[in-house]
Structure formats: structure tokens, C-alpha cells
Amino acid sequence: MERAEVVILGAGGAGLFCAGSLAGRGLRVVVLDHARAPGEKIRISGGGRCNFTNLGTSHETFLSQVPRFCASALAGFRPEDFVALVDRAGIAWHEKTQGQLFCDGRASQIVQMLVDRMGGAELRLGVAVTAVTRHAEGLRVDTSKGPLLAAHVVVATGGKSIPRMGATGIGYDIARATGHRLTDTRPGLVPLTFAEQDLGLSAPLSGIGIEARAALPKAPGRRAVAFQDRLLFTHRGLSGPVILQISSYWQPGEPLALDLAPGHDIADLLKQARAEGGRAQAATLLARYLPDRLAAAIAAELGMTGAPLAAQSDARIKGLARRIHDWRIRPVGTEGYRTAEVTVGGVDCRDLDARSLRSRHVPGLYFVGEVVDVTGWLGGYNFQWAWASGHAAAQAILAG
Numbered sequence: 266m267e268r269a270e271v272v273i274l275g276a277g278g279a280g281l282f283c284a285g286s287l288a289g290r291g292l293r294v295v296v297l298d299h300a301r302a303p304g305e306k307i308r309i310s311g312g313g314r315c316n317f318t319n320l321g322t323s324h325e326t327f328l329s330q331v332p333r334f335c336a337s338a339l340a341g342f343r344p345e346d347f348v349a350l351v352d353r354a355g356i357a358w359h360e361k362t363q364g365q366l367f368c369d370g371r372a373s374q375i376v377q378m379l380v381d382r383m384g385g386a387e388l389r390l391g392v393a394v395t396a397v398t399r400h401a402e403g404l405r406v407d408t409s410k411g412p413l414l415a416a417h418v419v420v421a422t423g424g425k426s427i428p429r430m431g432a433t434g435i436g437y438d439i440a441r442a443t444g445h446r447l448t449d450t451r452p453g454l455v456p457l458t459f460a461e462q463d464l465g466l467s468a469p470l471s472g473i474g475i476e477a478r479a480a481l482p483k484a485p486g487r488r489a490v491a492f493q494d495r496l497l498f499t500h501r502g503l504s505g506p507v508i509l510q511i512s513s514y515w516q517p518g519e520p521l522a523l524d525l526a527p528g529h530d531i532a533d534l535l536k537q538a539r540a541e542g543g544r545a546q547a548a549t550l551l552a553r554y555l556p557d558r559l560a561a562a563i564a565a566e567l568g569m570t571g572a573p574l575a576a577q578s579d580a581r582i583k584g585l586a587r588r589i590h591d592w593r594i595r596p597v598g599t600e601g602y603r604t605a606e607v608t609v610g611g612v613d614c615r616d617l618d619a620r621s622l623r624s625r626h627v628p629g630l631y632f633v634g635e636v637v638d639v640t641g642w643l644g645g646y647n648f649q650w651a652w653a654s655g656h657a658a659a660q661a662i663l664a665g
Contacts (some may be wrong), residue, residue, distance in 0.1 A: 266405075266412055266413070266414045266499060267411065267412070267414065267415055267489040268293075268414045268415070269285075269288070269291040269293040269294065269295045269387075269414075270294065270415065270416050270417065271287060271292055271293070271294045271295070271416070271417045271418075271419065271473075272294075272295050272296075272404075272406050272413050272415040272417070272419070272421050273294065273295070273296045273386075273418075273421055273502055273630065274298075274390060274394050274397075274416050274418065274419065274420050274421060274435075274436070274439075275296075275297075275298055275303060275420060275422040275423060275634070276296050276297075276298035276304065276408070276633065277298075277303075277305075277306055277307070277422075277423050277634065278304065278306070278307055278379070278648055278651035278652065278655070279409075279421040279423075279633040279634025279635070279650075279651040279652075279655040280296055280298070280421030280422075280633075280634070280655065281303060281304060281347070281376075281379040281380065281382075281383065281655075282297070282379060282382075282651060282652045283384035283419050283421060283633060283655035283656070283659045284296050284383045284386040284655060284659075285298055285383050285384070285386075286388035286562070286592050286655065286656045286659030286660065287386065287598070287659045287662065287663065288382060288383055288384030288385065288386060289384055289385075289510060290663055292386075292662075293382075294385075294387065295311070295384035295386070295387045295389060295413065295415075296383070296386055296387065296388045296394065297388065297389050297392045297393075297394040297406070297408060298388075298389070298390055299389060299390075299391065299392060299394070299409075300310075300390060300391075300430075300431045300662070301390055301664065302390065303379075303380055303388060303390065304375070304376035304379060304380075304650050305430045305431065305464045306423070306427065307372055307375055307376050307379075307608055307648075308373055308376055308649070309372070309430070310372055311367050311368075311372060311553060312365045312604070313371060314328050314369075314370070314371065314372055314407045314565065314602075315367065315368050315372030315374075315375045315648075316361070316365050316366065316367050316644060316645040316648065317358075317366055317367070317368065317645060317646035317648050318344040318345050318347050318348065318366050318645045318648055318649045318652070319344060319348065319363075319364045319365055319374055319644045319646050319649060320322060320345075320360070320366065321348060321363065321364035322343070322344050322641075322645075322646055323336075323339070323365075324331070324336040324339060325640070326539075326641055326646050327639050327640060327641050327646065327650065328453075328513055328514070328609060328639075328640045328641075329614055329638050329639045329640070330448050330613065330614065330615075330638055331614035331615060331638070334614040334619050334637045334639060335619075335636075335650060335653075336615075336619070337619045337620045338619070338620070338622065338653040338654050338656070338657040339522075339649070339650070339653045339655060340646055341620075341656060341657055341660065342573065342653040342656040342657070343653075344364075344366075344455075344645075344649055345639065346352035346652075347649065347652050348366065350378065350382070351375070351378070351505035351618070352648075354374070354378040354381075356367050356368055356370070356374045356375070357369035357370060358368075363578055363644060363646070364645075365644045365645050366645060370582070371422055377480070378508050382490065382524070385512065386393060386534070388421060389410070392408050392409055392410050393408060393409040394406060394407070394408050394422075394435055394439075395407045395408060395409070395435075396438075396439070396442065397418055397420070397439045397442070397443060397630070398443075399400050399443075399627065401416055402416070403569070403629060404416070404418045404623075404627070404630060405417060406628050407525065407660075411436065413660055414541070415563050416629055417629045417630075417631065417649075417662050418629060418630050418631070419632075419633060419655075419662075420436050420439055420440070420612075420631065420632045420633070420636055421436075421633045421634045421636070421637055421655065422436035422439075423436065423608075423634060423635045423636060424436075424450065424607060424608025424611060424635040424636060425602045425605075425608045426452065426453075426602050426603055426605040426606060426607050426608050427449065427453075427602070427603070427604075427605070427606075428603065430601070435609055436527065436611075436612070436632070437450070437611065437612070437636070437638035438623075439481060440632065440636070441611045443624070443626065443627050443630060444626045444627070444631075445612055445613065445616045445624065446612075446613035446615065446616055447610070447611065447613060448610040448611060448613050449637045450608050450609065450611060451599075451609050451610060452512075452599050452601050452605030452607060452609070453510065453512060453513035453605055453607040453609035453640050454499045454509040454510070454512060454513055454603050454605060454606035454607050454643050455512045455591040455599040455600055455601070455604055455605035455606070456499060456501070456502060456503065456504035456508060456509070456599065456600045456604060457502045457503050457504075457512055457515065457521070457596040457598070457599055457600075458501045458502040458568075458596060458597055458598050458599060458600060459501070459502040459503075459594070459596060459597060459598045460595075463502075464500075464502070464596075466563075467498045467499065467500075467502055467503060468498075468499075468500050468501075468560055468561065468568065468633055469558075470498040470558055470559055471498055471499050471500040472497075472498065472499075472556060473497070473498045473556050473559055474495050474496065474497045474498075474505060475495070475506075475522060475525060475555065475556060475559065476493070476494070476495060476527065477493070477494075477495070477496035477507050477523055477525050477527065478492070478493040478495075478507070478509070478523070479489060479491065479492055479496070479507045479508060479511040479521060479523055480492075480521075480522045480523075480524075480525040481514055481515060481519060481521065481522070482499075482510060482512075482522075484516070484519070486570045487514065490511070492507050492510040492511055493507060493527055494507035494510065495507060496508060496523070497523075498559075499540060502596060503596075505641055507589060508567075509606065509643050510643050511519065511601075512599060513607070513609050513640055515596065516525060518529045518596065519595070520594065520595045521593070521594050521595070522591055522592070522593055523525060523588045523591075523592040523593075523594065523643050524589070524590045524591065524592075525555060525559070525590070525592060526555060526590065528553045528586035528588050529554050530586075530614040531551070531554070531585065531586040531589050532582055532583055532585075532586035533583045534550070534554075534583065535547065535550055535574060535577075535581060535586070536579070536581075537580070538550050538574055539574045539575055539577065541555050542575065544562070544574070544575065545573060546570060546571070546572070546573060546574065547564045547569045547570075547574055547577060547582075547585060548560045548561045548563075548564035548565075548567075548569070548570060550561070550562065550574060550601060551585075551589075552566060559607050563585070563588060563589065564585070565609045566588070566589060567575055567581070567584060567585055568617050569581060569585060599650060601625035606643070606647075607635060607640050607641070608635055608640070610638050611634055611635065611636050611637050611638040611639075612632045612637045612638060613638055614638050614639065617632060617637065617662075620657065620661070621657055621658060621659070621660070621661030622637070622654050622657050622658045623661055625657070628633045631658040631661070631662075633651070633654040633655050633657070633658050634649075634651045634654055634655065635647065635651070637654065639654070
């Protein structure tokens with residue numbers, strides 16, 4: 266049987282980075298992936314420019330059933346450490362907003378940097394992994410090209426998101442088969458969809474984007490959560506950064522509260538305009554703070570067209586303001602793993618050591634990256650988790 270000191274399952278961000286952190290230490294490292302090319306999700310990320318980290322990374326920017334689990338690995342490899350690698354590789358980058366760092370050029374530069382950093386590690390593509398089992402001399406990895414025996418196996422297979430890029434649930438299968446618990450998995454960072462009766466407003470406004478605040482109330486096991494960013498109306502519901510952020514927390518059946526004009530007191534502004542004469546219609550005044558089509562649609566929905574603002578009562582103005590600042594909508598679902606950027610949930614952190622990502626049940630077995638129940642916010646956090654968790658596992662392997 267073929268042997269290696271380390272076999273890494275998955276040539277995505279976490280797997281490639283783990284291999285690179287082991288380079289030059291005299292170990293035989295083999296990286297396996299069923300895909301035809303490494304780092305495919307990196308290549309398509311950030312609109313093709315790869316939002317490779319976020320300077321604001323902390324454990325508070327991640328979801329997990331064990332909230333502080335990721336803190337140790339994140340402290341061991343910081344955003345600044347990855348930026349140093351990017352600088353050494355001569356890759357130009359810029360900060361877009363809120364600590365988000367992007368390549369000036371193509372995301373493929375990051376993939377090439379990670380592959381180059383692997384040194385003498387063997388990258389084997391087009392190889393499907395079928396199982397990992399305990400063996401008298403280590404861990405056996407069964408593949409479509411035959412078995413390998415390793416002292417250490419790192420599961421970096423990712424989650425279920427974007428199946429067209431080759432995502433599978435093999436990492437979860439390996440975890441179950443080796444005695445690890447899994448938390449419930451669901452699509453994260455994903456657009457939300459509406460029922461047919463709620464599409465009357467959103468579908469005709471498809472393509473319109475605004476600044477908005479999205480909020481979910483406190484729920485069992487979850488604090489109240491809110492984000493403010495761009496919102497996009499779609500023919501199926503809502504998308505945009507603020508919706509992607511809140512989607513990772515949203516549970517089926519929950520209502521979502523939206524403020525479509527954060528920072529403005531619409532009721533006071535309309536009352537003031539009415540006191541000054543109020544000849545204009547409500548939609549005309551609203552269009553100062555909302556896109557024209559959205560302002561007109563909301564005014565029409567509430568029956569506030571055809572009459573000047575002066576003819577509108579306090580009650581109707583308050584109702585209009587409430588509709589804008591506290592729009593309650595109950596999505597029926599998400600667009601699913603097809604468009605989800607990440608998978609929420611995964612290998613239960615209680616079964617892993619936080620410093621090393623090593624299994625508490627199987628000697629020599631590690632789980633890193635998206636396959637673990639650690640999910641970052643939108644904006645480069647998930648890549649930073651991939652680098653940090655892969656690095657933590659590599660350091661533990663080197664330490665023996």
C-alpha cells in the first residue's frame with residue numbers, strides 16, 4: 266500500500282494552505298481532490314478578484330454552536346500574516362470596504378500563490394476519496410485510484426455549497442463514519458425567496474438596490490442580530506450583501522424585519538413637508554430617500570397615490586413610515602446550495618481540539634475549513650478561517 270506522512274483531502278483554500286504550511290519539513294505530503302483544477306471556489310470568489318481576508322476578523326464574526334471555538338486558530342494566523350504572503354508574491358491588492366481585501370487583478374493569482382507555496386507536496390487531481398478508516402499502522406484513505414496509508418489525514422473537503430463547482434458531502438460522511446457528531450447543515454450567505462403572494466412587490470422591482478438594515482429578533486440559542494448594507498430586489502425575493510449576511514442566521518418560518526431607509530425618520534420628514542404646504546404626493550417625497558420605482562410601489566401598495574401629502578392623515582403617514590422602517594416579510598426559503606457561498610453547520614466543534622483542529626476520537630485525523638461548524642460573515646472571513654484552520658492543523662502535525 267502506498268504511504269505518506271500526511272494526506273490532505275481537498276485542494277481548496279484550507280487544504281492548499283495546510284499543505285503549504287507543511288512544505289520544506291521533509292514530510293511526504295499528498296493532496297487529493299476529485300476536481301480538475303485546484304482552488305476553484307477561490308477562482309470564482311469576489312467577482313473573480315478574491316476577497317481573500319478581512320482585517321476585522323475575530324471570533325465574533327463567525328457562527329458556530331461553540332461560539333469561541335475558532336478564536337485560537339484565528340489568533341495563530343492573522344489577516345496580516347496572509348497579507349504578508351500576498352505581498353511577498355507580488356500580488357497587488359486593495360481594501361474595498363469594511364476591512365475587505367481584494368486582489369487588484371484576477372483571483373487565480375491567489376490560487377497560484379498557494380500552489381507554489383506547497384513546495385514538494387504532491388497534488389493529485391481527478392481522484393475521488395471514498396472513505397477514511399483506522400488501520401493498524403495509521404489511517405487508510407480509500408480513493409478511486411487505490412488506497413493510501415498515512416500517519417495524518419486532514420479533511421479539507423469543504424461543504425455542500427455551489428455543487429456545480431464539485432461540492433459534495435464526503436467530509437460529513439467521513440466524520441460520521443469515524444464517530445464524530447455533526448450539527449445541522451444549511452445554505453449560508455444565500456439569497457432569500459418569497460411566496461407567490463409576496464412577489465407582487467419584489468419581482469417588478471428586480472434589479473433595484475438600496476442601503477437597508479435587516480434584523481432578526483432574539484431566539485433560543487441566538488442573540489438578536491442585525492446588519493446594514495446593500496439590498497437587492499430580485500425576481501425570486503431579496504439578495505444583496507445585507508440579505509446574504511442575515512441569511513446565515515435566518516431559520517425557516519422566521520419573519521425578517523427590514524428598514525429600507527436607515528438613518529432617516531420618514532414620518533417626521535413627511536409631516537414636515539405636509540406642514541410646509543404638502544402639495545406633492547407621498548411618492549414624490551419618498552423618492553428623495555428611495556429609488557423612484559420603489560417609492561411609487563410602496564405608496565401605491567398603501568393607497569397613497571392621487572392625493573397630495575396635505576390630504577394624508579397622521580395615521581396614514583405613520584403607517585407609511587412603519588412600512589418603510591419596519592417591513593416585516595416572511596421568506597419561504599433560500600435559493601439553496603446552488604447559489605450559497607458557504608454551508609452553515611458541519612463537524613461538531615466539541616469533537617475537535619480548538620488549537621489544532623485534531624479529532625478528539627481518532628489519532629492523526631483533522632478537520633479544517635468549511636467542513637467544520639464554523640461559518641464566517643460575508644467579506645473575506647471564511648477565507649481567513651480556511652487559512653487559519655489549515656495552518657493550525659499543519660503546526661500540530663509538525664509539533665508531533
